[in-house]
Amino acid sequence: MSTATVTGMRGPLAGIRVLDTTGVVVGPVATLILAEQGADVIKIEPPEGDLMRRLGGRPRKPGMSPKFLHFNRNKRSIALDLKSAEGREVMQRLVATADVFVSNMRPRALQSLGLTFAAMAAVNPRIVHCTISGFALGGPYAGAPAYDTIIQGLSGVAACHAEVLGEPRFAPFVLTDHLVGIVAAQAICAALLGRERTGVGEAIEVPMFENAAAFVLSEHLDQRTFEPDGHMGDPRIMTPDARPLQTSDGYICVSANTDVQARAFFDAIGRPELKNDPRFTSVTARLAHVRDYFAVRAEAMLTRTTAEWVEILRRHDVPAMPYHTLQTLLDDPQLRGSGVLTEEIQKNDDDQEETMLGLRHPNRYSNTGVPESRLAPRFGEHGDAILAELGFGPEDRRRLSGRAADAAE
Structure with a gap:
């Protein structure tokens, strides 16, 4: 059997x-x-x-x-x-x-x-x-x-x-x-x-x-891959600026990595002239000036609420989602809607039913x-x-x- x-x-x-x-x-x-x-x-x-x-x-x-x-x-x-x-x-x-x-x-x-x-x-x-x-x-x-x-x-x-x-x-x-x-x-x-x-x-x-x-090393060997004294660490990640961005009422997570996304992001924040800025015109340029690029993003996000920015950035097809605390994660509509996070019933030692959160x-x-x-x-x-x-x-x-x-x- x-x-x-x-x-x-x-x-x-x-x-x-x-x-x-x-x-x-x-x-x-x-x-x-x-x-x-x-x-x-x-x-x-x-x-x-x-x-x-x-x-x-x-x-x-x-x-x-x-x-x-x-x-x-x-x-x-x-x-x-x-x-x-x-x-x-x-x-x-x-x-x-x-x-x-x-x-x-x-x-x-x-x-x-x-x-x-x-x-x-x-x-x-x-x-x-x-x-x-x-x-x-x-x-x-x-x-x-x-x-x-x-x-x-x-x-x-x-x-x-x-x-x-x-x-x-x-x-x-x-x-x-x-x-x-x-x-x-x-x-x-x-x-x-x-x-x-x-x-x-x-x-x-x-x-x-x-x-x-x-x-760790597949992410951060970087130039040490080729050179005995080469730089290690992906500069887009190994920086204090790689974090959720503060908005006027909370935080937001934004990722605009491709050239199309970066140009759309500049349009979304009302800074279309930055599309022609030599620091930001390509993936290579933005990587070389990653701190400047992150600073532009951080400054822009302070001007509106998280909900406003999520709606604007989605309209421009820029990846963006609200930031969750551990507590607010429990109320995420996607987790609830997909059935991953759900209320379940278990019986206690007295054979009485009690509710628990299940995954x-x-x-x-x-x-x-x-x-x-x-x-x-x-x-x-x-x-x-x-x-x-x-x-x-x-x-x-x-x-x-x-x-x-x-x-x-």
Whole structure:
């Protein structure tokens, strides 16, 4: 029986089973993407559960923090102690039924638990084995622990802030965790496509540092690409002037990069003579005089309200949108209208309904559709159903569920 039949899911990855032993953010981001594409993601949690159940903000229900809810939608949860014989027995059966295994354990832990690619491929030659690590094998940092802040500081993300703000800062969200999670999901999908051509799976290594450093350097190598002492940093971005622009009543985001857009912008602000200004006549000229160009934009935006400028700039086909605070983002009509941000109902411990804000699939698939949006699972919520799918009888399910509960205590 396919996992698509078991879960009733739709989407381009319907029928693909993913074993997810990751925790916190980077791995759950990757498997969330796969789940939202229809994969049956089985979240294999240790006896203490994913740390994000407790770390991700104050929960309404124990073990269901806000961040955990948003990073673990559309997944199923089973609690397994992979250090025990019973846990390994269940894991072996899961591996035999799976298409993908995802982990952010270090190599030594994978080896000791029998979760290496070689061990899994001996059971299931079609398995795609993805390890998300801090650092690639072969370098001096291999095997070292890594968190988002470590990677932001090491990869140059914090240095980009220093160029603009005068001091190194971390981005105010786990940027590299999200970035690498997306990369891992893409790599897994590529490996699944490759498996269809070759008939066999493969091991994937997705290192956080190398991916984040490549992300920064592809943007900011600039002239250092050609010259040993060349300038680094895109001057359009590495400037304090690259920011939302103040209007008479708030802020606006404007981007006029092409020659057509720049000329339209000058018309919109009532400065058509600037179209012939040598500083602004081409992309190359505006790049060389980027501070002057930004100063013109900033001065002009002060003369009207945000709403007025949005209407004027749209009429001239210049990309512009209002600036949102975190609070006003919740009222954005596009997010509400597209169904990405929506009110959802969950039941509390007293079985009473309460409202929460939910995040649903942003992407659409015309042929396969998207799976029904499901709330994040309670700890071990689907353990009995998953064990039944693996062929364990009632007595064995009670035994294994009891061991998991004992371990959790």
